[in-house]
Amino acid sequence: MTEVIYDNVMMTETVEMDRGERVEMMVDIYESADTVKHHDLRTNTERHQPLQHTGSVSVKNRKHRAAEVCLCLLCILLLTAVMVLCVYFTTERKQLLTHINNLTDERKQIFTKYEQILNHSNNLTAESQQIKNKIDELQRGLYEQDQRADNFKWIYYNFSFYYISSEEKRWNDSRQDCQQRGADLVIINSQEEQEFLQKVVVDDNNYIWIGLRTTEGVWKWIDGTTITNGYWRYQNQYSYRDNCALMTSSGWDDWLCNYHSKKYICKRTILKSLIT
Known part of the structure; x- marks a missing residue:
């Protein structure tokens, strides 16, 4: 009897142990399932994340290309403006040099005319002085002639x-x-x-x-x-x-x-x- 009871206890423990193992096994299964589920979710998330990252990179690349195109267009416009300004300033420089040369020629002509006028003025001054001297000489001659004894014969x-x-x-x-x-x-x-x-x-x-x-x-x-x-x-x-x-x-x-x-x-x- 005692053996039977012992056997029953052993069986009960066994059963209980089996239940406990089952429970543990069930807990382990659930934990494994949760782990697998969590792993699957993480895997799915990781799978979706590269797609989003790839789309973001594509948008950034488009923006970069647009910026590069705008920069190239701006450079072309600046280069065109520089060329136009170079042509304009070159033309203006040639015209300015031509105007300067014309002014230089006119200055030379004016200076030449000024020298001619100055020489003419000096000549007139000299002639005026000569005339004055001749008038004085004429007056002296007339006075000498008046003093002559035969004055009335001249x-x-x-x-x-x-x-x-x-x-x-x-x-x-x-x-x-x-x-x-x-x-x-x-x-x-x-x-x-x-x-x-x-x-x-x-x-x-x-x-x-x-x-x-x-x-x-x-x-x-x-x-x-x-x-x-x-x-x-x-x-x-x-x-x-x-x-x-x-x-x-x-x-x-x-x-x-x-x-x-x-x-x-x-x-x-x-x-x-x-x-x-």
Whole structure:
């Protein structure tokens, strides 16, 4: 009996142990199931997460590409603007250089004109001073002429004084007398002067020596110049070795210089440089 009870107890313990094992086994199964379920959930989550990460990377790549495209377009626009500005400034620079060159040329022309005006002004100043000096010389000459004893025998015409002699002398003696009076035999420089002196001579019978004679067969004035305009009475005028010219009311004539005695005209020029 005791054995039976013992056996029953053993069986009960066994059963209880079996129940406990079953319970433990069931707990382990449930725990395993939970573990598997949790593992499956985690696995599913991990499977879904790469898909989301891949989509995010794709969006970022698109944004990066868009930014790169915008940056490239901006660079192209900047490069285009720089090229346009370079062309514009190059053109402006060429125009500015051309304008500067034109201004430089104009400045040179203005400076040249200024120098010309300045030189002309200096020349006018010098001429003005010369005229002033000549006026002073004329005044002195007039004063000296007024002091002469034979003042009333002199005739004034165009900055010169003419002395018409009342006595007759040979040509050489006539010139010597003129030189003693501070003058010389008259040299006729123009048609107007010739006409003036012709009026002084009364008629054709009044022959008057002038400062013209032949030198080696050529008619020359006493200052050595060859005559350019002659006012001869006759077209064919002789040029003997020792001939001198005389004036009449109708033109020039010629005589032997030291053979005949005639009246003479002396000329004393004032402001010679001004009228020649």
